[in-house]
Amino acid sequence: MIELEQRFAHLVTALGQRKLEEVELYAKEGRSHRVEIGPSSRPGGLVEVRSEEAGWAVRASGRRGSLFATGTGLPDPSGPWPESRGEPTQLPVARGAATEADTSDREAPLMVESEAIDRLGRFEPALRKELADARLIRAVLDDGKSRARLLSSRGMDCTQRSRAAALYLEAVAGDARRAVQLAAPTAIDFNIEGQARQFATFLTIAREGARGVSEPGEMVFAPTAVARLLQGLLPLLVGGDGWRIARHLRGRKGHIASHRLTVVDDGALAGGVFRTATDGEGVPTREVVLIEQGEYRQPLLSWREASPAHGESSGCMLRPSWREPPQPGPTHLYVRPDVDVSPAALISSVATGYYWLDALDGGRFDPAGDRFELPVCGFRLRRGEASEPVAAARIAGSIGKLLRGVTGVARDLSFFPRGYMLGAPTLLIEGLELTGDADQTPPD
Amino acid sequence: MSFAALETLPIARSLAQIADHGDDLAEVYLERVEEVGSADDRWAPGLTVRREQGFSVRLVRDGKTWLAARDGFDGDSFGAALRQVARALPTARYAVPRLEIAPDNQPISAPEVLEFDSLLRRAVSQHHVAFPMRVETRRHRREVQVVGTKLVPDREEELYYSCRVGLPWGRYGSVLTELSATTAGHLATGLVAAFRGSKAPLVEPGVHPVVLGPAAAAVFLHEAVAHALETDTLALEGPPEAAIGVQLGSEELNVLDDPAGAPSGVKRATDDEGTPVIRRWLLLSGKVRQPIADLAAAASSDRLIPGAGRRANRYLPPVSRSSHLELVAGPHEIQDLLTRADGGLYLPEATRGSLDPHTGEFRMRFPYGRRIHREKVGELVGPLVLNGRVAALLEAVCGVGSEPEIGGGWCAKGGQRLPVWATTPALALAGVEVEW
Numbered sequence: 001m002i003e004l005e006q007r008f009a010h011l012v013t014a015l016g017q018r019k020l021e022e023v024e025l026y027a028k029e030g031r032s033h034r035v036e037i038g039p040s041s042r043p044g045g046l047v048e049v050r051s052e053e054a055g056w057a058v059r060a061s062g063r064r065g066s067l068f069a070t071g072t073g074l075p076d077p078s079g080p081w082p083e084s085r086g087e088p089t090q091l092p093v094a095r096g097a098a099t100e101a102d103t104s105d106r107e108a109p110l111m112v113e114s115e116a117i118d119r120l121g122r123f124e125p126a127l128r129k130e131l132a133d134a135r136l137i138r139a140v141l142d143d144g145k146s147r148a149r150l151l152s153s154r155g156m157d158c159t160q161r162s163r164a165a166a167l168y169l170e171a172v173a174g175d176a177r178r179a180v181q182l183a184a185p186t187a188i189d190f191n192i193e194g195q196a197r198q199f200a201t202f203l204t205i206a207r208e209g210a211r212g213v214s215e216p217g218e219m220v221f222a223p224t225a226v227a228r229l230l231q232g233l234l235p236l237l238v239g240g241d242g243w244r245i246a247r248h249l250r251g252r253k254g255h256i257a258s259h260r261l262t263v264v265d266d267g268a269l270a271g272g273v274f275r276t277a278t279d280g281e282g283v284p285t286r287e288v289v290l291i292e293q294g295e296y297r298q299p300l301l302s303w304r305e306a307s308p309a310h311g312e313s314s315g316c317m318l319r320p321s322w323r324e325p326p327q328p329g330p331t332h333l334y335v336r337p338d339v340d341v342s343p344a345a346l347i348s349s350v351a352t353g354y355y356w357l358d359a360l361d362g363g364r365f366d367p368a369g370d371r372f373e374l375p376v377c378g379f380r381l382r383r384g385e386a387s388e389p390v391a392a393a394r395i396a397g398s399i400g401k402l403l404r405g406v407t408g409v410a411r412d413l414s415f416f417p418r419g420y421m422l423g424a425p426t427l428l429i430e431g432l433e434l435t436g437d438a439d440q441t442p443p444d
Numbered sequence: 445m446s447f448a449a450l451e452t453l454p455i456a457r458s459l460a461q462i463a464d465h466g467d468d469l470a471e472v473y474l475e476r477v478e479e480v481g482s483a484d485d486r487w488a489p490g491l492t493v494r495r496e497q498g499f500s501v502r503l504v505r506d507g508k509t510w511l512a513a514r515d516g517f518d519g520d521s522f523g524a525a526l527r528q529v530a531r532a533l534p535t536a537r538y539a540v541p542r543l544e545i546a547p548d549n550q551p552i553s554a555p556e557v558l559e560f561d562s563l564l565r566r567a568v569s570q571h572h573v574a575f576p577m578r579v580e581t582r583r584h585r586r587e588v589q590v591v592g593t594k595l596v597p598d599r600e601e602e603l604y605y606s607c608r609v610g611l612p613w614g615r616y617g618s619v620l621t622e623l624s625a626t627t628a629g630h631l632a633t634g635l636v637a638a639f640r641g642s643k644a645p646l647v648e649p650g651v652h653p654v655v656l657g658p659a660a661a662a663v664f665l666h667e668a669v670a671h672a673l674e675t676d677t678l679a680l681e682g683p684p685e686a687a688i689g690v691q692l693g694s695e696e697l698n699v700l701d702d703p704a705g706a707p708s709g710v711k712r713a714t715d716d717e718g719t720p721v722i723r724r725w726l727l728l729s730g731k732v733r734q735p736i737a738d739l740a741a742a743a744s745s746d747r748l749i750p751g752a753g754r755r756a757n758r759y760l761p762p763v764s765r766s767s768h769l770e771l772v773a774g775p776h777e778i779q780d781l782l783t784r785a786d787g788g789l790y791l792p793e794a795t796r797g798s799l800d801p802h803t804g805e806f807r808m809r810f811p812y813g814r815r816i817h818r819e820k821v822g823e824l825v826g827p828l829v830l831n832g833r834v835a836a837l838l839e840a841v842c843g844v845g846s847e848p849e850i851g852g853g854w855c856a857k858g859g860q861r862l863p864v865w866a867t868t869p870a871l872a873l874a875g876v877e878v879e880w
Contacts, residue, residue, distance in 0.1 A: 049511045051513040066490050068491070069552075073515065085482075085558070086482075086484075086489060172802050325489065
């Protein structure tokens with residue numbers, strides 16, 4: 001790392017001679033181990049990949065413009081550098097050292113091949129135990145860790161360590177198909193057998209469930225389905241445009257949502273997969289309340305967008321890779337759970353309605369136009385119990401009505417990867433309407 | 445960018461040490477990538493440049509694949525990667541070759557990328573409309589060298605461009621072989637139609653005859669023919685070679701994958717596994733002639749021909765993918781096709797297509813369409829979706845146009861993002877399910 005500091009000093013000198021006074025160097029090293037298996041009926045379909053990456057990114061800016069350059073290894077101060085153009089890029093000023101939370105859990109060795117094969121291999125037998133004709137199409141386990149250092153001419157000097165594992169599962173039964181992507185701090189955190197049971201439920205619903213239901217009723221949304229709703233609301237929750245959208249969505253009492261609904265983003269969330277003390281520009285991360293008990297507090301804003309009129313900033317400039325410039329976005333965006341309410345209590349409170357387990361695709365959300373539609377699957381509920389599977393239904397209506405219709409929030413907060421983490425507990429929502437059939441959009 | 449000075453013989457010798465079983469496939473894949481981009485985004489700097497280089501070592505044995513990837517080029521990393529994929533400890537220490545390749549120190553210059561934004565905005569304004577756009581243009585250069593235990597093919601180079609336009613009603617992307625006033629004009633025409641289509645009335649859901657314009661036909665064939673005939677898709681239901689001889693679609697369909705016939709800048713003599721490419725007949729009179737196969741798939745059957753292995757990057761093993769689809773032109777002028785689809789829809793371009801490889805369920809999204817009224821292209825309709833089963837859609841083809849056009853797009857199947865090309869005329873389908 002001494003070499004990196006010396007290189008950064010040379011960079012500042014070299015780029016300074018080109019009238020680029022603001023300079024930032026981001027250097028990242030990482031290792032990952034990926035194991036993929038196919039169906040047991042196709043023996044030999046094993047793929048094992050071990051990657052070691054080392055890359056850098058330089059941002060530099062002066063009065064006449066800015067540049068962003070990246071490459072493998074370490075940067076050569078003598079270049080070649082692209083011409084600086086466009087608008088100058090202002091870099092944040094270091095304001096004290098942000099201490100990284102305990103990172104000891106990120107130092108554990110990556111999963112070895114035999115362990116990964118063993119874990120993935122447990123999925124198909126467990127699935128077949130529940131659903132005899134089901135079969136695995138593809139299972140992929142990715143385990144990786146990285147270390148990044150950020151230095152800037154504005155005094156920024158921080159180190160970020162990260163550790164994350166991803167699991168992809170895809171299975172079929174008859175004409176029904178399901179695929180999920182999950183993320184966890186390490187590969188041993190995935191509950192493979194639990195996933196197999198969930199797959200069996202979804203595949204059974206897809207095969208045997210009713211289509212085109214439209215009878216009214218209260219709706220319970222499982223965390224997976226709530227996460228899809230939350231994803232559709234991102235324009236309201238992230239970036240300066242959020243204020244304008246919130247104005248359209250406000251109800252008569254000035255609240256945007258039910259008093260039961262609180263939405264938070266927290267880059268430093270304890271136990272979070274992507275938790276980090278500083279963001280991709282070295283600005284400290286923190287918890288930001290975006291909707292508090294139904295009241296719109298502010299959108300998620302970077303330090304460049306924040307002002308007394310628009311809201312406080314947080315470290316929310318994401319740098320998922322060294323290859324792209326930092327962009328504003330959420331890290332762990334979630335609906336705050338109610339620890340006193342169990343999901344079962346919400347389900348059993350429904351006389352006539354539905355329990356939506358998942359969305360069939362991302363749906364369509366137009367927060368500015370106050371309308372959405374989401375194809376979903378789950379169960380019909382009668383007197384608090386699942387009475388019939390529903391393979392496809394389409395919910396459509398007003399986003400304002402959706403947010404104000406939340407009448408119950410449970411304690412079962414779960415997170416789902418979308419490039420960032422989206423967290424949701426089970427919700428009970430009233431006043432939504434079904435418009436009839438909905439077919440699943442196959443993946444690209 | 446050049447691998448010209450690479451000493452390939454010592455690399456091949458090192459590989460031979462790990463390929464110690466008769467049918468082993470071992471290779472080194474080296475790549476250099478340069479991306480120069482410009483975006484009018486408030487977060488983006490004036491010009492962005494990515495220059496990276498690295499390699500991977502791959503061993504395939506009995507259908508299993510081991511791959512080790514590294515950034516940069518050096519002998520020590522190569523030795524470490526070799527040890528990671530080796531299945532047994534060597535009796536003697538691996539001979540590690542020098543892997544010294546001069547860094548790419550060429551000056552960075554991309555005036556065509558910088559100018560395209562204003563060319564595009566000017567072309568849009570010539571339609572007398574204005575709407576907010578976020579334009580991101582990139583130049584992509586890639587150099588690939590594959591070294592096997594027995595063969596060392598010539599290095600391959602690719603140069604192409606991409607343009608992504610963010611609009612208030614969605615994203616609009618294009619992959620291009622050149623940036624010019626002409627390409628800006630074509631792109632602007634599509635953007636303006638999509639803008640007007642976003643405000644146009646929606647089509648009534650139901651079964652309609654349709655004419656797919658050349659660009660939309662390319663997306664259709666990429667999803668419905670190319671993806672359907674890739675060996676990894678076919679293997680989901682049984683041996684891939686079992687598809688040979690199956691009548692997949694209308695007898696009017698004659699479809700090829702011909703990487704050597706791709707536009708200048710992206711044409712290839714060998715694939716990303718170093719295998720010579722072939723002019724591969726996928727469908728002849730609607731019947732499957734040859735699936736799209738890479739080396740690993742072809743090793744499982746002597747009826748499969750390799751030459752279609754592609755990689756998005758060094759970190760992933762190759763997959764069977766098409767490069768440049770060609771639909772053999774038919775006898776019909778566009779007016780004939782409109783006559784066949786009278787009362788239906790003309791769909792010039794698609795934003796995306798998707799195929800569920802398990803069920804054969806197919807879906808294509810269009811930013812806008814036009815009604816065909818009295819055998820003429822008429823008023824705009826809003827965004828719409830075409831649904832159906834691949835087999836039924838390919839059977840519904842009732843006319844192939846006579847004037848092919850060249851186009852490009854991105855394919856993201858299985859998480860590998862690859863540029864794909866097509867030379868296709870328009871295509872008429874007798875009756876397909878359309879919804880908004």
